[in-house]
Amino acid sequence: MNLKELAKRLIPDENLLEPEEYESIYPQRELPKGAQVTRLAPSPTGFIHLGNLYSALADERCAHTTGGIFYLRIEDTDEKRKVEGAVESVIRSLKYFGIKFDEGAEIESPLNKYGPYYQRARAQIYRSFVKRLIEQGLAYPCFCTAEELDEVREKQTQSKETTGYYGVYAKCRNLSEQEIYKNLDEKKPFVIRLKSSGNIENKITFRDAIKGDITVTENDQDVVILKSDGIPTYHFAHAIDDHFMRTTLVIRGEEWLSSLPIHIELHKVLGFKQPTYAHTCSLMKMDGETKRKLSKRKDPELSLDYYRKAGYFPLAVVKYLMTVLNSNFEEWTLKNPDGDYRDFKFKIDKMGKSGALFDLDKLNDVSKTEISKLSPEACYDFLKEWVDEFGTDADRTHFKDREYILKILNLIMGTGGKKRRKDIERAEQGVRLLDYFFDDTFEPEYAYRFDGQTVAAVLDGFAKVYDPADDNPTWFSKLKEVAKAVGFAAEMSEYKANPTAFKGSVSDAAEILRIAVVGSPNSPDLCTIMGILGKERALKRLTDAKKDI
């Protein structure tokens, strides 16, 4: 068979470059020794979730801790998956979490010398190599229809054989020259398959940067490398792109592990050196009784937008992910509480080998810790940003008074105290903490534990002596006096020593006052709260609080 002629007929493109030429078009990168070139290679569905961020973070850290390059490549070989604006969305999402690309699709950079970064735009490159493979007799056209393939698969399943296109099932592998040209003349659609020379009896051991040694069987499937639309499959595009974009470290989900034999064979056949692979375990989620990996389809609540809406502090999400990525990161954080996570020595081989369950409690903890480290001004900015996008009209009005909010923030963050408070976990919840400082959102629940007479006595008693100029101890001693007057113990020690001798204690008096002022029995320092509200409003609340009793 004249393979050269066949290749020309199958890949009729004019002006195709010779495969060898690409080696000089995309030369080896000049980078320091040990520098890693990594990439994020999403399909343009636009949907990006926590798992993608997790993976992107690993890529980004590996590149930037070694002086390497982190680039964005768009795997748009499947037309059906394309969503408008998806690429911008990916970039924007990652940027929100502080992750930036050095080069790639839609990235403005002088480094963009390895493009195009959209696979569809690289069709000529792939086709040049496919053509060469056909010439070498290492690839062939297949005219099987989807129905035929389904039929074969069904048969194989029934007879409990391995499914797929291999051995005797690779019907088109041995098509005669006449048959091929006949099909071609009839304009039958075709794909190009790899003529695999592998044998599943042979084992290959290779070293994964995360999982260590992995033994797989050789590939013997004649996989499709060029689809009938002339665009390659993932497998083929991966081999070509990561070779010519000079990727050194391919970090991808462990779901790719099973197709690794294909990639090994493809690299061999194309004469490429294999990159180092690092297969990350997937982030898992509890689904009823069992856990499963996070899914784009089933878990929309894990989209990155979800975290934005909930008002998580972006850096907190990143730091949480870092603890999952490298368990010793947490230890490092304890030693360097104020350190930049970028100073942490990220190690790919420290990554976990088993799928981690996504732990919301932990994220919440990291998030409130991060927010507690903010200055009130920075916290204001963070909350304001959330309010502008997701808050209520009332929230937006409230946030116009920056000075007032700052006063509140000083209080609920515990600024100036020895230890910061950690009241704000995320913006959505934190903004609600401000509600009782504004009359239009103050919704008290007057659930007193004492009779109306006692409550009124405490409220009236305190209203008479309250002076906003009082410092905290004075304020409290006044409260003690009021407590005493209604038959409460003024000192907690007295009360504890003999609880039955009193109707209640200062603590109870404080509770009554607190319910009146903030509408609930719990809040930060009451004296300060009353000060923020101002005398008039504070006293009005004391009066209003008696309405229902």
Next chain:
RNA sequence: GGCCCUGUGGUCAAGCGGUUAAGACGGAGCCCUCUCAAGGCUCAAUCCCGGGUUCGAUUCCCGGCAGGGUCACCA
């Protein structure tokens, strides 16, 4: 089902043949305290099972079992 990966408290996990089996989150309790938060202290809770190898296995080997992944002209 075949193949591959993984298996230490509820969760994330250190550990690399001899340990009182770290730490963090969560839980319980105590202290502090005008309540809450924060903080400090304390407690409960773990090596999947069965065989080997070894003086000794959480650690090494084999076999189960369990969980996960994957078997497309999707990535």
